Structure formats: C-alpha cells, structure tokens
Amino acid sequence: MSQIIKNVADFGMDTITLAGPLEAKLRAVKAAGFGQIMLAARDIVGHPAGHEAAIQAVRDSGLRVTGFQVLRDFEGLSGHLHRYKVDMAKQMIEMARALGAKVLLACSSTSPHATGDLEAIARDLRKLAMLAIPHGIRVAYEALSWGRHINEYHQSWAAVELADCPNLGLCIDSYHVLAAQTSLAYLDDIDPDRIYLVQLADFMWNEVRSMQERIDTARHFRVFPGEGVHSTPLSDLVLRLDALGYRGDYSFEVFNDDYQQLPLPHVAHRAWESAVWLAEGVLRRSVPLPGRMRLRHLTAPT
Incomplete structure (x- = not known):
C-alpha cells in the first residue's frame, strides 16, 4: 500500500462520528489517510x-x-411483524449491494415483542443470511449490551453457530464488551473466520451504573481508542483478536456529540492518530514508510 502503513489500513472510520453532508465526510476521511468507510443507511436515504x-x-x-x-430488531418476531422486518431487510440488502458493501450489520433485538427462544432467533438469522447470499453479502450479527435476549457476544455466537449459515458471522463491538464487562475468554471459542467486523470505541468513565447510562454513553459520549480510560482492556481485546487469527477490518464506531460540533478534518485526524496508536503502539507490526517521519503515537491514559 503506497501511502498507508499496512496495519493502519486495517482501520477505518464510521460516518456516524462526523457532521455535515456525505461528500464532505468522505473527503475528510480520505484526506486523513483512511482507505475505508463504514456507512449508515441514513447517509444514503437522507442525501x-x-x-x-x-x-x-x-x-x-x-x-x-x-x-x-444497521438492521435492527429483526430476529425473534412472528406474523406481520416478521414479514415487515423481512421486507426491511431486503431493502437494506439491496442498498448494501449497490454501495459495494460486503457486510451488512444486524444488531440484537431490543423489541418487547421478540421471543428469547434461541432456535427461533437462529432460524430468523439463517433466513436473513440466505436473503443476502445471492448478493454476495455477509451478515454480521452484533450483541447490543442492552439487547432484550442477546446482549453479550458469546450469546450472539451461540445463535450464529446454531443458525449454521456460511455467510452469517459476528460483529464484535468493544463498547458493548467494555460496558457489560464481558470476559475476553469467550473469544477462544469463536472461529476467527466468522468474525466479519470489529467496531472500536472507548469512553471516559470507568463504569456505567445503570442501563440508561449505558445507552446514553453509547449514543453520545464514546471517544476514539486511546482517548478514554479503557485503553488497557481495549488493547487486550485487539491483541487477543489478533492472536486468535482475526485479520479483518476494525471500524471506529464513535457516537460523540462534541465531535459533531468540530470541523471534519479535526475529527478525522483524531481518528487517524487512534489508528496509528493501535497499529504501531498495540499491534506493533507496522514499519515506517521510507523517507517519512515516524507517525506520532497517542499517549494512552494512565
């Protein structure tokens, strides 16, 4: 990769972090040095x-x-609610295909109308994955830490395993792992080839004391890796995934109201510094480009 250190190229930004029109977001992300972008449906339909x-x-x-x-509240429904969600899923898959996206993110249901029966959840996830197969799209199932029945990544893995579909895998979101204080030991039971996406973010306090605080923090107060108080467990997560054999993408999913009020280049540069810290300071597999100054590391909080 001519201008990007290989390990840094494994990291990308999410448009939800940035304010402004889609074109401006894309320019800022590319100008910062990134080669990839995570898109939300509202980026497309709201243009x-x-x-x-x-x-x-x-x-x-x-x-x-x-x-x-993101496809929400898909699994565990029945009757007209299930048919409605299947229709929504088809539309999301069509948009993903048009964008050239190879991964569709689906997060665990929070609906009070959804069953917690694991076989029913797996059956619905299998249906979703089968809908995506003709379009060459993989479905990454993410456990929201406030999900009604699936709220930790080992639970989402149990559903994915039971569904047993070749294009159905996991998304692991560090925020939900940290907020729920889920053990990383469960990673040892997961096939790294079935992890389709890892989303990374940190936050500024050591614990969340209620479910509502967890939701509010997730939606308004995340920060880039290396900027919060969870640098050590976040580094442990990345290193453990690397040791497991994960070689896929990392995307910074950072919902932050403050970043929404800052110039796009400033926010994108903060994200780039986070990518450098993870690639060079944590993974330690990159090499400085010839004739270039070594990129500055973020100083991890103590």
Missing part, C-alpha cells in the same frame, strides 16, 4: 439529491465500504 447520488458519491470517493448498518 438531498437522492439515494442514487449518494451511492455515486461513495463510488467516486475511492474509499472501500467496510460495511453497511
């Missing part, structure tokens, strides 16, 4: 010139699409 213009803007950017998000 003032229509979804086709949004799709063309993504194609013109030259950025690889890490994935497309």
